Amino acid sequence: xxxxxxxxxxxxxxxxxxxxxxxxxxxxxxxxxxxxxxxxxxxxxxxxxxxxxxxxxxxxxxxxxxxxxxxxxxxxxxxxxxxxxxxxxxxxxxxxxxxxxxxxxxxxxxxxxxxxxxxxxxxxxxxxxxxxxxxxxxxxxxxxxxxxxxxxxxxxxxxxxxxxxxxxxxxxxxxxxxxxxxxxxxxxxxxxxxxxxxxxxxxxxxxxxxxxxxxxxxxxxxxxxxxxxxxxxxxxxxxxxxxxxxxxxxxxxxxxxx
Amino acid sequence: xxxxxxxxxxxxxxxxxxxxxxxxxxxxxxxxxxxxxxxxxxxxxxxxxxxxxxxxxxxxxxxxxxxxxxxxxxxxxxxxxxxxxxxxxxxxxxxxxxxxxxxxxxxxxxxxxxx
Numbered sequence: 293x294x295x296x297x298x299x300x301x302x303x304x305x306x307x308x309x310x311x312x313x314x315x316x317x318x319x320x321x322x323x324x325x326x327x328x329x330x331x332x333x334x335x336x337x338x339x340x341x342x343x344x345x346x347x348x349x350x351x352x353x354x355x356x357x358x359x360x361x362x363x364x365x366x367x368x369x370x371x372x373x374x375x376x377x378x379x380x381x382x383x384x385x386x387x388x389x390x391x392x393x394x395x396x397x398x399x400x401x402x403x404x405x406x407x408x409x410x411x412x413x414x415x416x417x418x419x420x421x422x423x424x425x426x427x428x429x430x431x432x433x434x435x436x437x438x439x440x441x442x443x444x445x446x447x448x449x450x451x452x453x454x455x456x457x458x459x460x461x462x463x464x465x466x467x468x469x470x471x472x473x474x475x476x477x478x479x480x481x482x483x484x485x486x487x488x489x490x491x492x493x494x495x496x497x498x499x500x501x502x503x504x505x506x507x508x509x510x511x512x513x514x515x516x517x518x519x520x521x522x523x524x525x526x527x528x529x530x531x532x533x534x535x536x537x538x539x540x541x542x543x544x545x546x547x548x549x550x
Numbered sequence: 551x552x553x554x555x556x557x558x559x560x561x562x563x564x565x566x567x568x569x570x571x572x573x574x575x576x577x578x579x580x581x582x583x584x585x586x587x588x589x590x591x592x593x594x595x596x597x598x599x600x601x602x603x604x605x606x607x608x609x610x611x612x613x614x615x616x617x618x619x620x621x622x623x624x625x626x627x628x629x630x631x632x633x634x635x636x637x638x639x640x641x642x643x644x645x646x647x648x649x650x651x652x653x654x655x656x657x658x659x660x661x662x663x664x665x
Contacts, residue, residue, distance in 0.1 A: 471629035482592040
């Protein structure tokens with residue numbers, strides 16, 4: 293186990309050798325320090341893995357050959373494309389095609405970041421709430437702008453659902469407004485919490501394997517393999533859910549009368 | 551010649567797909583069930599948290615310490631429940647619960663409860 297912390301104090305790092313620390317994997321470390329004025333623009337492990345994720349998706353999508361009988365790489369690229377295209381088509385319909393590139397880019401980045409994080413020793417970009425919140429706020433602000441451009445003030449009708457009796461409106465409208473502003477947070481917290489909890493669980497159980505050793509360590513090891521498989525599912529699923537909710541929110545922006 | 555070969559290939563591909571269909575569909579169903587579950591949970595928890603956060607910030611701004619937070623909390627809870635109700639009526643949920651029409655006439659009943 294490589295427990296070399298440049299950032300932590302020396303004594304802490306020395307103590308942490310035998311103690312299993314499930315939080316350590318989320319620590320941000322500067323790889324190439326860059327400072328411009330007061331701005332800290334250092335390339336961190338998080339930034340590095342985000343770049344790796346971008347490179348991975350771009351390579352898969354760009355290098356995939358376009359043959360009639362697909363190669364393995366082309367199959368990966370095509371099934372990813374078809375998955376997201378089918379989903380946006382189902383939720384948004386033909387007018388949503390303009391937003392497909394954005395949704396597919398989001399999906400590709402999150403999927404790559406989630407899956408790369410499962411490589412032992414890698415950093416999980418999406419396990420930090422600041423990253424997922426930035427993505428979710430982009431979606432939220434973007435969808436709100438689209439809504440106002442499309443419908444003008446009429447977009448506010450979203451907060452007044454049809455068929456609600458007048459006396460209930462003072463209660464329903466605030467609830468609708470709050471449920472609108474919940475969106476970026478539920479979107480980001482779901483992704484971040486899933487990734488962080490999964491990785492912490494893996495670390496804790498991996499710690500049990502080491503603590504129990506050869507005698508009884510195989511038991512948590514079996515659990516670890518099962519949980520790892522589950523985490524692969526969660527990584528793909530949460531990327532898909534993020535893309536699905538993005539298109540649902542865009543759908544609200546495109547069709548208010550709903 | 552090449553055309554014949556392709557036809558044969560697409561027939562074999564279709565066959566293989568058919569045989570693999572069953573296992574794959576149940577697995578993807580499990581996946582989307584997990585997706586719906588995580589969506590419902592976050593909707594409930596985050597609803598309360600965000601509403602209380604808004605209330606707390608307004609409190610700090612207006613100096614009305616705990617009151618606005620307490621007022622906002624039930625609204626946040628209601629917003630979370632609203633979102634889960636909406637989720638249960640969504641296409642994904644209906645697909646998962648099997649057809650929707652014949653087996654599940656439940657959603658309209660929930661509506662009446664609310665009034």
